[in-house]
Amino acid sequence: MSDTTPLDDAQLADSVLPAGADPFALFEEWFAAAQVGELNDPNAMALATASADGAPSVRMVLLKGHGAGENPEGMGGGGFTFFTNAESRKGEQIRANMQAALLFHWKSLRRQIRIEGPLVEVSPARADAYFHSRPYKSQVGSAASDQSRPLAQRQEYLDRVQQVWAAHEGEGQVPRPAHWTGFTLSPRRIEFWIDRDNRLHDRREFVRDGADGEWADTLLYP
Template sequence: MPEPTPEELARLATSEIPSGDPMPIFEEWFALAKQSEPNDANAMALATATPDGSPSVRMVLLKGHGPEGFTFYTNAQSRKGTEIRANMQAALLFHWKSLRRQVRIEGPLVEVSPQEADAYFHSRPFVSQVGSAASDQSRPLDQRSTYLDRVESIEAEWAAEGEVPRPAHWTGFTLRPRAIEFWLDRANRLHDRRRFTLTGAGDAVSWSDGLLYP
């Protein structure tokens, strides 16, 4: 590995991830990702665990975010849904390869209201509503035709209305961040990491942060 020049060392000596409030940083990075990622800048890995600590991870899509947290939707009878209901905490990971940046987020989960779930479910294309209503997500499927027959039946039943009633088990969850970590690729693998942690309680909460070794 070539030795960094004095100019490079001077740049590397300063973090490019600002201190303070992590949410504006996420907004800036997410906006850049939406411009540069070829597909699904809102794709994120969602890690959950059973009460006895068995982990699992899969990709989901971020469907809303703000000071209150990061929201995604799912079938609550799926594997991730049952794990969430049994252990209401999770971790998220965004990896934007085009930007060479990552964001890790950890915290408890809160279920969205039925009204919020209804609003998002019916904002989806009709064919997506049909597919979700027809799926017993994560459960064994004897053959593809069984699922496709169910899709065809539900589509025919609700085509005139143009929307499908939201299944009661189809809902959303918001991760309320307690920790957010930003990772930024730097030259010579001297990467930049800053971790933000929420401290305090009630109206007295605030973010503290510090750098981490890469």
């Protein structure tokens, strides 16, 4: 039987996503709401990369820098920064194909943001600064890991963790491995999405040509 329940006023309301908005400012507004309303890891995002021949892969990572002022190595236009082991599968894909897509999905808020654009690697100084801002345990865990490589048994990794811990406990920090670095996505496309009942979703897409280009925006059909 088909659903003949009348649509309510909220479903029929006009878009609440403003035309001509600054997408970075809108992101800040939504991210602040997520930090209050999303219980676990509001900075978690899906990171999609592709190999040199275009085979896609996706995983969850944590956002560690963002905004219009996020400007690594003199690249204009702001961005979104994350850190990783560049010898991992994702790191190898990034080095082979320096572009990516991000997805924030805040289920509790019924909102999501999709972001696409090229990547640039952060400076060694910034990678050092962030690596050493992490708890000592996290530094040890990262330095001891050959991320994404085959592991015969878990005890091998745990033994490495103990060795790295003991070697650097006196200094209270671990030297950053050269392959542990960060990347900033410089957005060329940002889409904001609000969930509405009966799939009458509210979507606005912002697109720009180049890192310093002006943003153009439009509503999208759900």
